[in-house]
Amino acid sequence: MKKIIVAGAGHGGLSAAITLSKAGYSVTVIEKQKRQELGHDWCDSVYLPAFDMTDIDTPEDSAFTKFQPVCYISPSKAVRFAAPPRTDNKVRNIDRKYFINYLITAAEEAGAEIIFETEIAGAFTQGNSVKGVRLKNRETVIADLVIDAAGMDSPVRRSLPKGCKIQNDFTEDDLFNVYRAFFAKTEEKFTDPPYVLGLCHCWRKGMDWAITEEGYVDILIGNFGVLTQQDIDEALADYRKDYPYMSDEVLRGGCVSKIPVRKALPRFVCNGYAAVGDSAAMVEPLSGSGICLSIKAGKILGDAVIAAGDAALDTKALWKYEYEYFKKLGNSQMNPEIIKNMLKTLTAQDLDYFMQSGVIGVKELSGKAGGYSFADIMKKAKPLLKKPGLIPPLLKMLTKMSSVKKIKALLPEEYNEEKIFRWMTEYNKV
Ligand SMILES: Cc1cc2nc3c(=O)[nH]c(=O)nc-3n(C[C@H](O)[C@H](O)[C@H](O)COP(=O)(O)OP(=O)(O)OC[C@H]3O[C@@H](n4cnc5c(N)ncnc54)[C@H](O)[C@@H]3O)c2cc1C
Incomplete structure (x- = not known):
């Protein structure tokens, strides 16, 4: 029987562990923390149908709380765009612990x-x-396959030899540094809309949110790049002006973490190794959400291992996992990546202008943009005549978006180094 080690009790690794254990594989998960310490000390959103694509039963209804619809706000707070409310109730919050x-x-x-x-x-x-x-x-544990679910700082991925062709580290550019805390309310008041997502809030290069929930205000303060205590203090002070019922008392969280915000690594399998979840940057580049992508990827990986049967779990066998991941999930993250990269080049003032003039709207911010018609492009280009300096980043974004279809087509279904290299070269340009 093949022996599988899951490095770290990450979501994708546990999903693969469930699929493979059910199929009779010997699976050992090695986790550095104590069981009771695991999981972020807050709630996050998940998309319920994701469970149907895994071997994980959907948790009971009582495990979830309501997810508030997002309302985007421009840096000057002059413009707000409410994302269309979801009527299906399929995005819900779940306690991470x-x-x-x-x-x-x-x-x-x-x-x-x-x-x-x-x-x-x-x-x-x-x-x-x-x-x-x-x-x-200093002990060594031998296995037929190591599933790397140890998150973005995984020591397993970081120690892989260059010959494995897997990127060892993320660059600072790929990271979103974020503070998150739930603050007690001094009185049970609500603000409409309850969920406000501020782009370049306080004119910083980042994204913050304030969500008024029953009993607390959920605050996230994030920067692309360094996040200082001063950034956090200034953003909190501004939120206290907008939400006078938000107290100083931290009920949960209150720490700074890092989130990878990029498209998946171009390569995350080699002989005897497959990365899943944050370790392979399986996140939505605009939001950093990675739970659903991770658990679905874990199932795809489990199925690829089972499909290999008695064959060695080498790069060729594991390529099936990588191919299926990109086909079903990873390819759709290319457009959000392109939008994110464009947003990062803008100053807070530029972004404000883009939002006020309608060049950037809900579609772009929620990563649903793409497939622009000539008329759409002209409509968006018109306000830019007043700010010609902003035309190049917008054109670059549209040109890159138009190349996505071609890049998707280059992904080889069967393992072939030459074809993979060609695909990777184009994918890395996104
Ligand atoms: C503030 C914040 C808000 C977020 N909001 C959302 C959201 O709303 N929705 C969403 O989908 N995602 C959200 N995410 C992202 C989400 O947390 C991750 O994408 C998701 O957890 C997948 O990560 P993972 O399971 O691969 O890795 P992790 O959650 O990082 O798990 C890795 C595990 O490996 C263990 N480990 C690490 N190193 C070692 C080692 N050397 N030896 C043994 N074990 C080790 C760790 O202890 C940990 O248990 C958010 C993240 C943050 C920080």
């Missing part, structure tokens, strides 16, 4: 062994093949 425990219990029930408080130091490799993991206590 509850959810990770739910996945762990499901993996245990499926037959996986979960070892807590054991830190992995890196990959154990022979040549360009991964043969297991090295633990911090």
Whole structure:
């Protein structure tokens, strides 16, 4: 029986562990934290139908709370765009501590062994093949496949030899530094709309939100690049002006974390190794959401391993996972990546102008843009005549978007180094 190690109890790794344990594989999850310490200390949104694409049962209704519809606000606060409210109630919030425990219990029930408080130091490799993991206590654990679910700072991915052709690190440019806290309310008041997402709030290069919930205000303050204590203090002071019922008392969270905000790594499999979740940057580049992509990717990976049967879990067998991931999920992140890159080149003042003049609207901000007609382009181009300096970044965005279809077509279904190289070269230009 093939032995599988899941490095880190990340969401995608646990999803794969459930699929593979149910199919009779010997699966061991090695997690550095204590069980009770796992999971972010807050709630996040998930899209319910994602569970139907995995072997994870959808948690009971009582596990979820209502997700408020997003309202985008420009840096000057002069313009607001409300995203169309979802009527299907399929995006819901879930407590992250509850959810990770739910996945762990499901993996245990499926037959996986979960070892807590054991830190992995890196990959154990022979040549360009991964043969297991090295633990911090200097032990080595051998396996037929290492599933890397250790998040964006994974020591396994970071220690892979260059010959594996997998990017070891994310660049600072790919990261969103973020503070998140739930603040108690001094009185039970609500603001309409409850969920306001501020772009370049306080004229910083970033994105913040304030969500008024029952009993607390959920605050997120994030920067593309360094986030200082002064940034956090200024944003909080501004929110206290807009939400006088928000107290100083932090009920949950109150820490700074990093989120990868980029399209998936162009390559995340090699002999004996497959990355899943944040470790492979499987997130929506505009929002940093990665839970649903991770659990779906875990199922795709599990299925690819099962399909390999008795064959070695080498790059060729695991390419099936990478191909299916891009076909079903990863390719659709290229347009949001292009929009994000364009937004990052704009100053807060430019962005304000784009939002006020309608060049950027709900479609662009929610990553649903693309397929522009000539008439759409002309409509968007008109306000730019007043600001010709902004035409090049917009044209660059539209040109890149028009190349997405061609790039998708280059992704080879079967493992072929030459074709993969050609595809990667174009994909990396996005
Ligand atoms: C503020 C914030 C808000 C977010 N909001 C949303 C949202 O609304 N919706 C959404 O979908 N996503 C959201 N995300 C993103 C989401 O958290 C991630 O995309 C998702 O958790 C997938 O990450 P992962 O499971 O791959 O990795 P992680 O959650 O990082 O898990 C990695 C695991 O590996 C373990 N580990 C790490 N190193 C080692 C080691 N050396 N040895 C052993 N174990 C190790 C860690 O302890 C951890 O348990 C948010 C993230 C943040 C920070």
